[in-house]
Amino acid sequence: MPKLMPGAVPSIIEAIGSTPIVRLNAVTADIESEIYVKVEYMNPAGSMKDRVGLNIIRDAEERGMLGPGGTIIEATSGNTGAGLAMVAAIRGYKCIFVMPDKMSQEKVSALRAYGAKVVICPTAVEPSDPRSYYSVAKRLVEETPGAFYANQYHNPANPEAHYVSTGPEIWDQTKGEFDVFASGMGTGGTLSGCGRYFKERKPEIQIVGVDPVGSLYYEYVKTGRMTKAFSYYVEGIGEDFLPSTMNLDILDDIVQVDDRECFMMTRELVRREGIFCGGSCGAAVMGAIKYARSLDEPKRILVLLPDNAQKYLSKIFNDDWMRSNGFLDERENEGTVAHIL
Numbered sequence: 001m002p003k004l005m006p007g008a009v010p011s012i013i014e015a016i017g018s019t020p021i022v023r024l025n026a027v028t029a030d031i032e033s034e035i036y037v038k039v040e041y042m043n044p045a046g047s048m049k050d051r052v053g054l055n056i057i058r059d060a061e062e063r064g065m066l067g068p069g070g071t072i073i074e075a076t077s078g079n080t081g082a083g084l085a086m087v088a089a090i091r092g093y094k095c096i097f098v099m100p101d102k103m104s105q106e107k108v109s110a111l112r113a114y115g116a117k118v119v120i121c122p123t124a125v126e127p128s129d130p131r132s133y134y135s136v137a138k139r140l141v142e143e144t145p146g147a148f149y150a151n152q153y154h155n156p157a158n159p160e161a162h163y164v165s166t167g168p169e170i171w172d173q174t175k176g177e178f179d180v181f182a183s184g185m186g187t188g189g190t191l192s193g194c195g196r197y198f199k200e201r202k203p204e205i206q207i208v209g210v211d212p213v214g215s216l217y218y219e220y221v222k223t224g225r226m227t228k229a230f231s232y233y234v235e236g237i238g239e240d241f242l243p244s245t246m247n248l249d250i251l252d253d254i255v256q257v258d259d260r261e262c263f264m265m266t267r268e269l270v271r272r273e274g275i276f277c278g279g280s281c282g283a284a285v286m287g288a289i290k291y292a293r294s295l296d297e298p299k300r301i302l303v304l305l306p307d308n309a310q311k312y313l314s315k316i317f318n319d320d321w322m323r324s325n326g327f328l329d330e331r332e333n334e335g336t337v338a339h340i341l
């Protein structure tokens, strides 16, 4: 192979990471704490899960669980699928992704664009139900020869990706000069992996999880009770069971946000900060602002923003969808589109 051209990377995989950290200005105008965001949508497949997809595949190859001609199967809300599919495209693996039906059409289309097969399952069933996306993924693994189940909810390579990649990168960028790390809670990979890395270096850093109303984490952390989860619209955060990738011991506090708060803040981040981010980003920033309001003194808060607005154009950024789900008043945002006929 000829020598690599200066300034180039050998494949898109080497373009994962080195995402910027940006200060928020407008949406934080009425709080004293500073909020900085790690803009993970600048990863090549559009989210922090690129780091996870790469680490899961690398780990599976090293363990001999995934080889030439293999098929990667995963239950995903879309971003892990995209990260896996991007790496699989280069390494020649097939992919089958099982998704709950609440996920945006843009995410389904993106996975298909990478050449993956997508299976859609009902969202509103128990995880143990044979129709749930977890159960269907497990069945497909049993039925498919050469299958590898990425299993982000129980695969230690998920939090490890953040321990070896996201965490050290943030530490190098900031020199550890922040007081609070806040992130949404899905599999817990981000929170557990980054949280462990930061706590090992600066134990006084506060790790704050943000959980949507409807998920069971908040109630479980506050009271120890396992409540029955119910449906909500924000994608990628909150769970209806406890994944083993979520290390709740690392958590110092947890903040709850509802769909409306998540979506209004997401729109604010795009319109007032120019940060083209997705719904769980609005959730994480809203959670960080609520946390900041509860503090006695100003702190420097770092918030991880998982993915981009492109994936939600038909939902959070569609006034009709927002109105029909009760997130926007009749009068709000009228006239933002003009049709010249």
Ligand code: PMP
Pocket (backbone or CB within 6 Å): 077, 078, 079, 080, 184, 185, 186, 187, 188, 189, 190, 191, 235, 236, 237, 278, 280, 281, 306, 307
């Ligand atoms: N936001 C989005 C959009 C996601 O797809 C995910 C992953 N499910 C998360 C947040 C939560 O990240 P983690 O799984 O690392 O807790």
